[in-house]
Amino acid sequence: MAIGVFGLTIGLALGGVVLLGALRFVLQRNVDTEAFRTADAVALLAAEDVLPDPLPVAGGQVRVQVVDGQGRIRAASIDADRLVPMVRPERLHRDRRQQLDVPAERVGLAGPVRVVTVPAGTADDPLTVLVARSMADVRQSTHVVRVILLVAFPLLVAVLAGVAWRVVGATLRPVEALRRGAEEITGRAGTGRLPVPASADEIHRLAVTLNGMLDRLESGRARQRAFVSDAAHELRSPLTNIRTELEVAQRLADRTDWTAVTANLLADTDRLSRLVDDLLLLARLDEAPPARGTGAVELGGLLTEVAARYPASPVRVAMPPGPLWTIGNADELRRVLANLVDNAVRHASGEVVLAAEAASAARQRIGAGVGAYHLVTVTDDGPGIPAADRERVFDRFTRLDDGRARDDGGAGLGLAIVRELVRRAGGSITLTDAPEQHGLRVCLLLPAAPAEASPGHMVDAP
Structure with missing residues (x-):
């Protein structure tokens, strides 16, 4: 504020000087113009050799002389x-017009005095x-100004400083309110919201x-606390x-079956x-950016x-003729399919069907807006997942009621890992009912590789 007032003072001072x-x-230019007008009129009379004596001049603050070459x-x-x-003769240039300042006592006028020569x-x-x-x-006018x-x-500086103080204060008051609100939130290390001013500025x-940022940070902190709590709980169990x-x-x-103890310890260690x-x-x-x-x-x-990892399990593979190429990381895609x-x-109560369809068939099955994506499905004939829970199961450490047993249901991280890896591959994952209305079908859309990216193979045209 002080710097602004100082700058305003300097600006006004420079404006006053200008x-x-x-x-x-x-x-002064007006004075010179009037003097030259009078001198030109007298010069015209001299050229016609009709100089009157005395010379007629209007106004009491004007003196006129006609001087010859000898200074007479x-x-x-x-x-x-x-x-x-x-x-003085030495200051005169008889061949051109001049503007001179002379002492007032030499002319007999109130000074300063301006003399023009023609x-x-x-x-x-x-x-x-x-x-x-x-x-x-001229001097009197400039003195008055x-x-x-x-x-x-x-007075003007004081008024402007007061106005600026009020305006800046009114402008910065919401900022101060925001600062106090941020300080209170920081002080109590908890949730809160900053005051929002009514003005739409x-x-x-x-x-x-x-x-909005505070809400996102609080949501992130809540997820982090839940994640840490769930991770600590899951780690504590084994x-x-x-x-x-x-x-x-x-x-x-002396009565311990060390073989059983070792097997249990190895199982818990593996888990x-x-x-x-x-x-x-x-x-x-x-931490890694999506790629x-x-x-x-x-x-x-x-x-x-x-x-092939499930030789004793009813896992059946259904593939169309010809290879299907996708763009991705083989290890990550292998992890996705293995988790599913x-x-x-x-x-599953009977069999699991692992199938894939080309991009053209996927568009016909799912819709024209699918684009160049291959469809991979994992279908089982188990109890399925209720529609209300099909999005929640992708959250970390989520286990449904019939999967709560840790020995059978896992830690609830498998589907969360699947969703993150599928996103990194540029695809998407959804859960639907199996075609027979009994069981669950997982649908993966993976980007189809362009023809030039497939080693010696052509994929379906998008």
Whole structure:
């Protein structure tokens, strides 16, 4: 605020100086113009050799002299000196017009005095017309303006400073309210919202944006707390089992079946290792930017490879003739299919069907807006998932009621990992009812590789 008032003061001071200079210049130019007009009229009389004596001049603040080449006064106005020229001979240039300042006592006018000279006469008898005009009115006018500026300047600065103080204060008051609100939120380390001013201006939009940011931060903190709590709970369970097994074995060392204890410990250790690996994978996926795959992957071979892991389970692969190429990371897509098949096998009562369809067939089945995406489905004949829960199951650590048993239902991270990996591959995943209205079908849309990306193969035209 002080800097603004200081800058305003400097600006007004410079404006006042420029105003005074411009006023002085305009008034002096007017004086010179009037003096030259009078001198030209007298020069015209001299050229016609009809100079009257005394010279007629209007106004009491004007003196006129006509001087010859020897410095003698040929004619003068009634109040002008007839013996001494108003300008010393050495200062006169008889061949051009001049504007001179001379002492007031030499002319007999109230100073300062402005004198203009105009050549006149003939080549044989050169003359010079001298016209003197008093600058007292100019000095008086500039003095009055200077006094007005000196009196009005401090008052104007004070008024403008007061107005600026009120305006800036009113403008910054919402900002101060935002600052206090932010300080209160920071002080209590909890949720809260910043006050939103009623005015529809930039401060209003800033407050709305900051409140939106606070809501997102709070939502992120809530998810983080829930994630940490769930992760700690899931990690505690196998650790508790391991501790319990060891304590019982230690207490009943002579009657302990160490083979069973070892098997249980290995099972809990494997479960703990899988949980830690899943958590680390999710952490890496959260940190890594979304990215499309790095190479072409043949879906038929990938589905066959995943299905081969379940030799004793009813996993059947249904593929159209010819290869289907997609763009992605083979390891990540393998992890996606393995998680989906694991989940389907866990809940299926009969068989699990792992199938793929080309982009053209996928468009006919799902809709014309699908685009160049291959459709991969994992279908089981288990109990299915209610429609209300089909989005929730992709949340981390989510297990439905019939999957709550940790030994059978897992930690609830499989589908969360699947969704993140599918997003990174540039695809999408949805859950629907199986065609027989009994069971669950998982539909994956994976981007079809362009013809030039497929090693020696052509994919269906989009």
